[in-house]
Amino acid sequence: MKKTYWEEELEGFNRESLENLQVERLNKTLGNAMRSPYYKKLFKAKGIKPGTIKSVAQIRDLPFTTKQDLRDNFPYGFLSLPKKEIIRLHSSSGTTGNPTVIFHNRHDINSWANLMARSLFCAGVRDTDVFQNISGYGLFTGGLGFQYGIERLGCLSIPAGAGNSLRQIKLMQDYGTTVAHAIPSYLGRLYEVFEQQNLDPKKDTLLHTLVIGAEPHTEEQRLRIEEMFGVKAYNSYGLSEMNGPGVAFECTYQNGLHIWEDAFLIEIVNPDTLEPVPDGEYGELVMTTLDREAMPIIRYRTRDITRIIPGECKCGRVHRRIDRIVGRSDDMFIIKGCNVFPMQIEGVLLKIPEVNTNYLINLETINGIDEMVVNVEVNKEWFTGDLRKLDLLAKQITAKIRDEVLAKPIVKLVEPGTIPQPEGKAVRVKDKRNNGLK
Numbered sequence: 051m052k053k054t055y056w057e058e059e060l061e062g063f064n065r066e067s068l069e070n071l072q073v074e075r076l077n078k079t080l081g082n083a084m085r086s087p088y089y090k091k092l093f094k095a096k097g098i099k100p101g102t103i104k105s106v107a108q109i110r111d112l113p114f115t116t117k118q119d120l121r122d123n124f125p126y127g128f129l130s131l132p133k134k135e136i137i138r139l140h141s142s143s144g145t146t147g148n149p150t151v152i153f154h155n156r157h158d159i160n161s162w163a164n165l166m167a168r169s170l171f172c173a174g175v176r177d178t179d180v181f182q183n184i185s186g187y188g189l190f191t192g193g194l195g196f197q198y199g200i201e202r203l204g205c206l207s208i209p210a211g212a213g214n215s216l217r218q219i220k221l222m223q224d225y226g227t228t229v230a231h232a233i234p235s236y237l238g239r240l241y242e243v244f245e246q247q248n249l250d251p252k253k254d255t256l257l258h259t260l261v262i263g264a265e266p267h268t269e270e271q272r273l274r275i276e277e278m279f280g281v282k283a284y285n286s287y288g289l290s291e292m293n294g295p296g297v298a299f300e301c302t303y304q305n306g307l308h309i310w311e312d313a314f315l316i317e318i319v320n321p322d323t324l325e326p327v328p329d330g331e332y333g334e335l336v337m338t339t340l341d342r343e344a345m346p347i348i349r350y351r352t353r354d355i356t357r358i359i360p361g362e363c364k365c366g367r368v369h370r371r372i373d374r375i376v377g378r379s380d381d382m383f384i385i386k387g388c389n390v391f392p393m394q395i396e397g398v399l400l401k402i403p404e405v406n407t408n409y410l411i412n413l414e415t416i417n418g419i420d421e422m423v424v425n426v427e428v429n430k431e432w433f434t435g436d437l438r439k440l441d442l443l444a445k446q447i448t449a450k451i452r453d454e455v456l457a458k459p460i461v462k463l464v465e466p467g468t469i470p471q472p473e474g475k476a477v478r479v480k481d482k483r484n485n486g487l488k
Protein backbone atom coordinates (compact mmCIF):
# COMPACT_ATOMS: atom_id res chain seq x y z
CA MET A 51 0.00 0.00 0.00
CA LYS A 52 1.22 3.48 -0.81
CA LYS A 53 2.62 5.26 2.21
CA THR A 54 1.49 8.74 3.08
CA TYR A 55 3.87 11.60 3.48
CA TRP A 56 3.79 11.52 7.30
CA GLU A 57 4.43 7.81 7.40
CA GLU A 58 7.38 8.25 5.06
CA GLU A 59 8.93 11.05 7.04
CA LEU A 60 10.53 8.47 9.32
CA GLU A 61 12.62 7.14 6.46
CA GLY A 62 12.53 10.14 4.17
CA PHE A 63 15.29 12.20 5.76
CA ASN A 64 18.79 11.68 6.99
CA ARG A 65 20.72 14.49 8.64
CA GLU A 66 22.53 15.47 5.47
CA SER A 67 19.48 15.54 3.25
CA LEU A 68 17.64 17.49 5.92
CA GLU A 69 20.37 20.12 6.15
CA ASN A 70 20.57 20.45 2.37
CA LEU A 71 16.85 21.01 2.29
CA GLN A 72 17.16 23.60 5.06
CA VAL A 73 19.74 25.59 3.10
CA GLU A 74 17.62 25.44 -0.04
CA ARG A 75 14.51 26.51 1.83
CA LEU A 76 16.31 29.22 3.77
CA ASN A 77 17.39 30.87 0.53
CA LYS A 78 13.86 30.63 -0.78
CA THR A 79 12.50 32.04 2.48
CA LEU A 80 14.85 35.02 2.31
CA GLY A 81 13.70 35.63 -1.25
CA ASN A 82 10.09 35.67 -0.09
CA ALA A 83 10.85 37.77 2.97
CA MET A 84 12.58 40.34 0.77
CA ARG A 85 9.17 41.12 -0.74
CA SER A 86 7.73 42.28 2.59
CA PRO A 87 8.05 45.99 3.46
CA TYR A 88 9.73 45.19 6.79
CA TYR A 89 12.45 42.78 5.60
CA LYS A 90 13.02 44.63 2.34
CA LYS A 91 14.14 47.70 4.23
CA LEU A 92 16.10 45.71 6.80
CA PHE A 93 17.89 43.47 4.27
CA LYS A 94 18.84 46.48 2.19
CA ALA A 95 20.26 48.28 5.19
CA LYS A 96 22.25 45.21 6.24
CA GLY A 97 23.31 44.12 2.76
CA ILE A 98 21.59 40.72 3.04
CA LYS A 99 21.11 39.00 -0.31
CA PRO A 100 18.79 36.01 -0.75
CA GLY A 101 20.39 33.09 -2.55
CA THR A 102 23.78 33.51 -0.92
CA ILE A 103 23.31 31.11 2.01
CA LYS A 104 25.58 28.06 1.71
CA SER A 105 25.22 26.52 5.17
CA VAL A 106 22.75 26.62 8.02
CA ALA A 107 25.39 28.20 10.25
CA GLN A 108 25.03 31.38 8.23
CA ILE A 109 21.69 31.93 9.92
CA ARG A 110 23.71 33.72 12.59
CA ASP A 111 24.48 36.54 10.18
CA LEU A 112 20.81 37.39 9.93
CA PRO A 113 18.93 39.76 12.27
CA PHE A 114 16.51 38.60 14.99
CA THR A 115 12.79 39.33 14.84
CA THR A 116 10.81 40.02 18.02
CA LYS A 117 7.14 40.16 18.93
CA GLN A 118 7.57 43.92 19.20
CA ASP A 119 8.72 44.07 15.56
CA LEU A 120 5.56 42.22 14.55
CA ARG A 121 3.43 44.60 16.59
CA ASP A 122 5.17 47.71 15.31
CA ASN A 123 4.50 46.63 11.74
CA PHE A 124 0.91 45.59 12.29
CA PRO A 125 -1.00 44.63 10.22
CA TYR A 126 0.69 44.25 6.81
CA GLY A 127 4.35 45.12 7.33
CA PHE A 128 5.53 41.48 7.21
CA LEU A 129 3.28 40.42 4.35
CA SER A 130 5.28 39.06 1.39
CA LEU A 131 2.46 38.47 -1.06
CA PRO A 132 -0.36 40.55 -2.55
CA LYS A 133 -3.49 40.35 -0.39
CA LYS A 134 -5.31 38.58 -3.20
CA GLU A 135 -3.23 35.45 -2.50
CA ILE A 136 -3.95 35.33 1.23
CA ILE A 137 -6.65 32.93 2.33
CA ARG A 138 -6.58 33.11 6.13
CA LEU A 139 -5.30 35.07 9.11
CA HIS A 140 -4.90 34.12 12.75
CA SER A 141 -4.36 36.67 15.42
CA SER A 142 -3.64 36.97 19.14
CA SER A 143 -5.98 38.89 21.39
CA GLY A 144 -3.83 42.00 21.64
CA THR A 145 -4.77 42.85 25.20
CA THR A 146 -1.30 44.31 25.79
CA GLY A 147 -0.99 46.44 22.64
CA ASN A 148 -1.42 45.80 18.94
CA PRO A 149 -2.37 42.19 18.27
CA THR A 150 0.05 40.05 16.30
CA VAL A 151 -1.39 38.69 13.10
CA ILE A 152 -0.13 35.92 10.85
CA PHE A 153 -1.28 35.58 7.24
CA HIS A 154 -1.35 32.36 5.22
CA ASN A 155 -1.71 31.55 1.56
CA ARG A 156 -2.95 28.22 0.23
CA HIS A 157 0.53 26.70 0.33
CA ASP A 158 0.99 27.69 4.00
CA ILE A 159 -2.32 26.22 5.12
CA ASN A 160 -1.54 23.03 3.25
CA SER A 161 1.93 22.70 4.71
CA TRP A 162 0.61 23.40 8.23
CA ALA A 163 -2.05 20.69 7.82
CA ASN A 164 0.69 18.25 6.80
CA LEU A 165 2.80 19.19 9.81
CA MET A 166 -0.17 18.68 12.11
CA ALA A 167 -1.01 15.31 10.55
CA ARG A 168 2.63 14.30 10.91
CA SER A 169 2.63 15.45 14.54
CA LEU A 170 -0.46 13.45 15.43
CA PHE A 171 0.86 10.39 13.62
CA CYS A 172 4.08 10.78 15.61
CA ALA A 173 2.06 10.61 18.84
CA GLY A 174 0.43 7.39 17.72
CA VAL A 175 -2.87 8.80 16.42
CA ARG A 176 -4.25 6.91 13.40
CA ASP A 177 -7.07 7.33 10.90
CA THR A 178 -9.15 4.84 12.87
CA ASP A 179 -9.33 7.26 15.83
CA VAL A 180 -12.23 9.49 16.84
CA PHE A 181 -10.61 12.82 17.68
CA GLN A 182 -12.32 15.43 19.87
CA ASN A 183 -10.69 18.82 19.62
CA ILE A 184 -11.39 20.72 22.84
CA SER A 185 -10.02 24.11 21.83
CA GLY A 186 -11.50 27.40 20.75
CA TYR A 187 -12.25 27.68 17.03
CA GLY A 188 -11.69 31.15 15.72
CA LEU A 189 -8.78 33.51 15.57
CA PHE A 190 -6.68 31.35 17.89
CA THR A 191 -4.79 28.55 16.25
CA GLY A 192 -5.68 25.51 18.39
CA GLY A 193 -9.08 25.04 16.76
CA LEU A 194 -8.55 25.17 13.01
CA GLY A 195 -4.87 24.23 13.28
CA PHE A 196 -5.74 20.87 14.78
CA GLN A 197 -8.89 20.49 12.70
CA TYR A 198 -7.03 20.51 9.39
CA GLY A 199 -4.43 18.04 10.67
CA ILE A 200 -7.02 15.66 12.12
CA GLU A 201 -8.87 15.64 8.82
CA ARG A 202 -5.71 15.24 6.78
CA LEU A 203 -4.73 12.23 8.86
CA GLY A 204 -8.20 10.87 8.29
CA CYS A 205 -9.60 10.55 11.82
CA LEU A 206 -13.26 11.18 12.52
CA SER A 207 -13.03 14.72 13.86
CA ILE A 208 -15.30 16.23 16.50
CA PRO A 209 -14.78 20.01 16.43
CA ALA A 210 -16.06 20.36 19.99
CA GLY A 211 -14.62 23.77 20.80
CA ALA A 212 -13.60 24.79 24.33
CA GLY A 213 -15.55 24.68 27.58
CA ASN A 214 -18.92 23.21 28.58
CA SER A 215 -17.61 20.11 30.28
CA LEU A 216 -20.93 18.30 30.43
CA ARG A 217 -21.23 18.59 26.68
CA GLN A 218 -17.64 17.44 26.21
CA ILE A 219 -18.35 14.33 28.26
CA LYS A 220 -21.54 13.64 26.34
CA LEU A 221 -19.73 13.95 23.01
CA MET A 222 -17.06 11.55 24.24
CA GLN A 223 -19.68 9.02 25.21
CA ASP A 224 -22.00 9.44 22.24
CA TYR A 225 -19.32 9.07 19.58
CA GLY A 226 -16.73 6.95 21.36
CA THR A 227 -13.92 9.53 21.37
CA THR A 228 -10.54 7.80 21.49
CA VAL A 229 -8.25 10.87 21.34
CA ALA A 230 -8.81 14.39 22.65
CA HIS A 231 -6.79 17.58 22.56
CA ALA A 232 -7.01 20.14 25.38
CA ILE A 233 -4.87 22.42 27.49
CA PRO A 234 -3.53 20.59 30.54
CA SER A 235 -5.06 23.00 33.07
CA TYR A 236 -8.53 22.33 31.68
CA LEU A 237 -8.25 18.57 32.08
CA GLY A 238 -8.21 18.76 35.89
CA ARG A 239 -11.52 20.63 35.73
CA LEU A 240 -12.98 18.20 33.23
CA TYR A 241 -12.06 15.34 35.53
CA GLU A 242 -13.91 17.01 38.42
CA VAL A 243 -17.04 17.15 36.27
CA PHE A 244 -16.64 13.45 35.44
CA GLU A 245 -16.51 12.80 39.20
CA GLN A 246 -19.55 14.97 39.90
CA GLN A 247 -21.46 12.87 37.37
CA ASN A 248 -20.26 9.69 39.08
CA LEU A 249 -18.37 8.79 35.94
CA ASP A 250 -14.85 7.47 35.61
CA PRO A 251 -13.13 8.39 32.34
CA LYS A 252 -11.10 5.18 32.58
CA LYS A 253 -14.19 3.01 32.49
CA ASP A 254 -16.82 5.22 30.95
CA THR A 255 -14.96 6.46 27.85
CA LEU A 256 -12.88 4.89 25.09
CA LEU A 257 -10.10 7.49 25.44
CA HIS A 258 -6.60 6.11 24.97
CA THR A 259 -4.66 9.29 24.13
CA LEU A 260 -4.72 12.94 25.14
CA VAL A 261 -2.78 15.61 23.32
CA ILE A 262 -1.87 18.37 25.76
CA GLY A 263 -0.09 21.64 25.13
CA ALA A 264 -0.33 25.38 24.54
CA GLU A 265 0.77 26.16 28.10
CA PRO A 266 3.70 25.20 30.31
CA HIS A 267 3.20 22.10 32.42
CA THR A 268 5.42 19.68 34.26
CA GLU A 269 6.07 15.96 33.92
CA GLU A 270 4.15 15.61 37.20
CA GLN A 271 1.12 17.29 35.60
CA ARG A 272 1.34 14.87 32.68
CA LEU A 273 1.47 11.89 35.02
CA ARG A 274 -1.59 13.19 36.90
CA ILE A 275 -3.50 13.54 33.64
CA GLU A 276 -2.48 10.06 32.47
CA GLU A 277 -3.60 8.62 35.78
CA MET A 278 -6.92 10.48 35.93
CA PHE A 279 -7.95 9.54 32.41
CA GLY A 280 -6.16 6.22 32.02
CA VAL A 281 -4.43 7.40 28.84
CA LYS A 282 -1.08 8.34 27.36
CA ALA A 283 -0.69 12.12 27.24
CA TYR A 284 1.57 13.67 24.61
CA ASN A 285 3.06 17.13 24.71
CA SER A 286 2.31 19.44 21.78
CA TYR A 287 4.23 22.69 21.33
CA GLY A 288 3.56 25.57 19.01
CA LEU A 289 3.04 29.30 18.81
CA SER A 290 0.96 31.50 16.55
CA GLU A 291 3.99 33.18 14.99
CA MET A 292 5.14 29.75 13.74
CA ASN A 293 1.58 28.82 12.54
CA GLY A 294 0.37 27.51 15.89
CA PRO A 295 0.31 23.84 16.91
CA GLY A 296 2.40 21.41 14.87
CA VAL A 297 5.84 22.90 15.57
CA ALA A 298 7.13 20.19 17.93
CA PHE A 299 5.50 17.03 19.22
CA GLU A 300 6.33 14.08 21.38
CA CYS A 301 6.57 10.65 19.83
CA THR A 302 5.36 7.58 21.64
CA TYR A 303 8.64 7.34 23.59
CA GLN A 304 7.60 10.56 25.43
CA ASN A 305 11.16 11.65 25.67
CA GLY A 306 11.22 15.24 24.42
CA LEU A 307 9.47 16.85 21.47
CA HIS A 308 10.60 16.33 17.87
CA ILE A 309 10.79 19.73 16.26
CA TRP A 310 10.06 19.67 12.53
CA GLU A 311 13.33 20.90 11.13
CA ASP A 312 12.31 20.82 7.49
CA ALA A 313 9.78 23.54 8.32
CA PHE A 314 11.62 25.44 11.06
CA LEU A 315 15.30 26.25 11.46
CA ILE A 316 15.98 26.23 15.18
CA GLU A 317 18.58 27.79 17.43
CA ILE A 318 18.92 27.91 21.21
CA VAL A 319 20.57 31.13 22.36
CA ASN A 320 21.54 32.72 25.62
CA PRO A 321 18.75 35.30 26.06
CA ASP A 322 21.19 37.91 27.38
CA THR A 323 24.12 37.57 25.00
CA LEU A 324 22.10 36.08 22.09
CA GLU A 325 25.04 33.72 21.48
CA PRO A 326 24.26 30.05 20.76
CA VAL A 327 24.42 27.68 23.73
CA PRO A 328 25.81 24.14 23.39
CA ASP A 329 23.36 21.24 22.87
CA GLY A 330 21.94 20.12 26.20
CA GLU A 331 22.02 23.58 27.77
CA TYR A 332 18.93 25.67 28.39
CA GLY A 333 18.34 28.89 26.49
CA GLU A 334 15.78 30.74 24.41
CA LEU A 335 14.35 29.00 21.38
CA VAL A 336 14.76 31.00 18.18
CA MET A 337 13.01 29.89 15.01
CA THR A 338 13.01 30.71 11.31
CA THR A 339 10.15 29.58 9.10
CA LEU A 340 11.42 27.46 6.19
CA ASP A 341 8.21 26.63 4.39
CA ARG A 342 6.02 29.69 4.64
CA GLU A 343 5.29 31.93 1.69
CA ALA A 344 2.83 34.60 2.81
CA MET A 345 4.67 35.70 5.90
CA PRO A 346 8.15 34.30 6.49
CA ILE A 347 9.70 35.18 9.83
CA ILE A 348 13.46 35.18 10.34
CA ARG A 349 15.09 34.25 13.67
CA TYR A 350 11.98 34.78 15.78
CA ARG A 351 12.73 35.12 19.47
CA THR A 352 10.05 32.94 21.06
CA ARG A 353 11.06 33.80 24.65
CA ASP A 354 10.41 30.12 25.41
CA ILE A 355 13.13 28.47 27.46
CA THR A 356 14.14 24.94 26.51
CA ARG A 357 17.14 22.89 25.43
CA ILE A 358 18.11 20.48 22.68
CA ILE A 359 18.12 16.94 24.00
CA PRO A 360 21.41 15.50 22.75
CA GLY A 361 21.45 12.11 21.04
CA GLU A 362 19.03 10.22 18.89
CA CYS A 363 15.51 9.18 19.72
CA LYS A 364 14.68 5.50 19.83
CA CYS A 365 11.89 6.06 17.30
CA GLY A 366 14.47 6.78 14.58
CA ARG A 367 13.18 10.21 13.56
CA VAL A 368 15.96 12.47 12.37
CA HIS A 369 14.34 15.68 13.66
CA ARG A 370 16.02 16.72 16.89
CA ARG A 371 14.14 16.92 20.16
CA ILE A 372 13.59 19.86 22.45
CA ASP A 373 12.86 19.39 26.13
CA ARG A 374 9.52 20.46 27.57
CA ILE A 375 9.35 24.26 27.83
CA VAL A 376 10.23 25.35 31.37
CA GLY A 377 8.48 28.67 30.81
CA ARG A 378 8.83 31.91 28.95
CA SER A 379 11.79 34.07 29.84
CA ASP A 380 9.27 36.62 31.14
CA ASP A 381 7.50 34.03 33.36
CA MET A 382 10.48 34.00 35.65
CA PHE A 383 10.14 36.14 38.76
CA ILE A 384 12.57 37.16 41.45
CA ILE A 385 11.53 36.80 45.07
CA LYS A 386 13.80 37.21 48.09
CA GLY A 387 16.70 37.35 45.65
CA CYS A 388 15.90 33.96 44.10
CA ASN A 389 15.00 33.37 40.43
CA VAL A 390 11.88 31.25 40.23
CA PHE A 391 9.99 29.66 37.36
CA PRO A 392 6.35 28.78 38.18
CA MET A 393 6.95 25.28 36.80
CA GLN A 394 9.47 24.57 39.56
CA ILE A 395 6.68 25.10 42.06
CA GLU A 396 4.22 23.03 40.05
CA GLY A 397 6.76 20.21 40.00
CA VAL A 398 6.92 20.22 43.80
CA LEU A 399 3.17 20.54 44.33
CA LEU A 400 2.04 17.81 41.98
CA LYS A 401 4.36 15.26 43.55
CA ILE A 402 2.20 15.57 46.67
CA PRO A 403 -0.80 13.24 46.37
CA GLU A 404 -3.10 15.33 48.60
CA VAL A 405 -2.82 18.30 46.24
CA ASN A 406 -5.03 18.59 43.14
CA THR A 407 -3.86 20.21 39.91
CA ASN A 408 -5.01 23.76 40.66
CA TYR A 409 -2.78 26.35 42.31
CA LEU A 410 -2.00 30.09 42.16
CA ILE A 411 1.13 31.96 43.17
CA ASN A 412 0.45 35.48 44.47
CA LEU A 413 3.41 37.80 44.86
CA GLU A 414 2.42 40.30 47.54
CA THR A 415 3.96 42.94 49.72
CA ILE A 416 3.05 42.08 53.31
CA ASN A 417 4.24 44.47 56.04
CA GLY A 418 6.71 45.95 53.57
CA ILE A 419 8.23 42.59 52.67
CA ASP A 420 7.74 40.85 49.32
CA GLU A 421 6.28 37.40 49.85
CA MET A 422 5.41 34.49 47.61
CA VAL A 423 1.98 33.25 48.69
CA VAL A 424 1.25 29.85 47.19
CA ASN A 425 -2.46 28.98 47.20
CA VAL A 426 -3.00 25.29 46.75
CA GLU A 427 -6.20 23.30 46.40
CA VAL A 428 -6.19 20.10 48.44
CA ASN A 429 -8.74 17.33 48.55
CA LYS A 430 -11.96 18.07 50.43
CA GLU A 431 -11.42 15.44 53.14
CA TRP A 432 -8.65 17.56 54.61
CA PHE A 433 -11.08 20.24 55.70
CA THR A 434 -13.20 17.99 57.85
CA GLY A 435 -11.94 16.70 61.17
CA ASP A 436 -8.51 17.50 62.58
CA LEU A 437 -7.34 20.84 61.19
CA ARG A 438 -3.91 20.38 62.77
CA LYS A 439 -3.21 17.81 60.06
CA LEU A 440 -3.85 20.53 57.49
CA ASP A 441 -1.38 22.76 59.23
CA LEU A 442 1.22 20.03 59.16
CA LEU A 443 0.67 19.45 55.46
CA ALA A 444 1.13 23.19 54.80
CA LYS A 445 4.43 23.08 56.70
CA GLN A 446 5.64 20.11 54.67
CA ILE A 447 4.75 21.83 51.39
CA THR A 448 6.47 25.02 52.54
CA ALA A 449 9.68 23.12 53.24
CA LYS A 450 9.57 21.30 49.89
CA ILE A 451 9.09 24.51 47.92
CA ARG A 452 11.88 26.22 49.86
CA ASP A 453 14.22 23.31 49.08
CA GLU A 454 13.42 23.64 45.37
CA VAL A 455 13.49 27.41 44.81
CA LEU A 456 15.47 28.51 47.91
CA ALA A 457 12.91 31.19 48.85
CA LYS A 458 10.48 30.40 51.66
CA PRO A 459 6.84 30.69 50.55
CA ILE A 460 3.67 31.25 52.55
CA VAL A 461 1.52 28.23 51.74
CA LYS A 462 -2.28 28.52 51.96
CA LEU A 463 -4.29 25.36 51.56
CA VAL A 464 -7.78 25.85 50.16
CA GLU A 465 -10.71 23.66 49.19
CA PRO A 466 -11.07 22.37 45.63
CA GLY A 467 -12.83 24.77 43.28
CA THR A 468 -11.83 27.88 45.30
CA ILE A 469 -9.10 29.23 43.03
CA PRO A 470 -10.73 31.04 40.09
CA GLN A 471 -9.84 29.57 36.71
CA PRO A 472 -9.76 31.58 33.50
CA GLU A 473 -11.54 30.33 30.39
CA GLY A 474 -8.32 29.97 28.43
CA LYS A 475 -4.75 29.27 29.45
CA ALA A 476 -4.08 28.97 33.18
CA VAL A 477 -2.74 31.97 35.07
CA ARG A 478 -0.19 30.64 37.56
CA VAL A 479 1.29 33.87 38.93
CA LYS A 480 -0.22 37.21 39.96
CA ASP A 481 2.24 39.92 40.83
CA LYS A 482 0.66 42.38 43.26
CA ARG A 483 3.88 43.71 44.77
CA ASN A 484 4.06 47.40 45.59
CA ASN A 485 7.43 48.18 44.06
CA GLY A 486 6.78 46.28 40.85
CA LEU A 487 10.15 44.57 41.23
CA LYS A 488 9.45 41.62 38.97
Ligand code: ADP
Nearest residue numbers: 142263264265266267286287288289290354375
Ligand atom coordinates in the same frame (compact mmCIF):
# COMPACT_ATOMS: atom_id res chain seq x y z
P1 ADP B 1 -0.05 33.66 23.35
O1 ADP B 1 1.26 34.38 23.23
O2 ADP B 1 -1.25 34.54 23.30
O3 ADP B 1 -0.08 32.65 24.47
P2 ADP B 1 0.04 31.45 21.48
O4 ADP B 1 -1.28 30.81 21.53
O5 ADP B 1 0.72 31.56 20.20
O6 ADP B 1 -0.13 32.89 22.00
O7 ADP B 1 0.92 30.73 22.54
C1 ADP B 1 2.20 30.27 22.29
C2 ADP B 1 2.96 30.10 23.55
O8 ADP B 1 2.33 29.14 24.41
C3 ADP B 1 4.34 29.57 23.34
O9 ADP B 1 5.23 30.59 22.97
C4 ADP B 1 4.65 28.96 24.70
O10 ADP B 1 5.05 29.97 25.61
C5 ADP B 1 3.31 28.42 25.13
N1 ADP B 1 3.23 26.99 24.80
C6 ADP B 1 2.67 26.44 23.72
N2 ADP B 1 2.76 25.09 23.77
C7 ADP B 1 3.41 24.78 24.90
C8 ADP B 1 3.82 23.56 25.52
N3 ADP B 1 3.58 22.38 24.98
N4 ADP B 1 4.51 23.65 26.69
C9 ADP B 1 4.77 24.85 27.24
N5 ADP B 1 4.40 26.02 26.73
C10 ADP B 1 3.72 26.00 25.56
Ligand code: ZN
Nearest residue numbers: 301363365367
Ligand atom coordinates in the same frame (compact mmCIF):
# COMPACT_ATOMS: atom_id res chain seq x y z
ZN1 ZN C 1 11.03 9.92 18.89
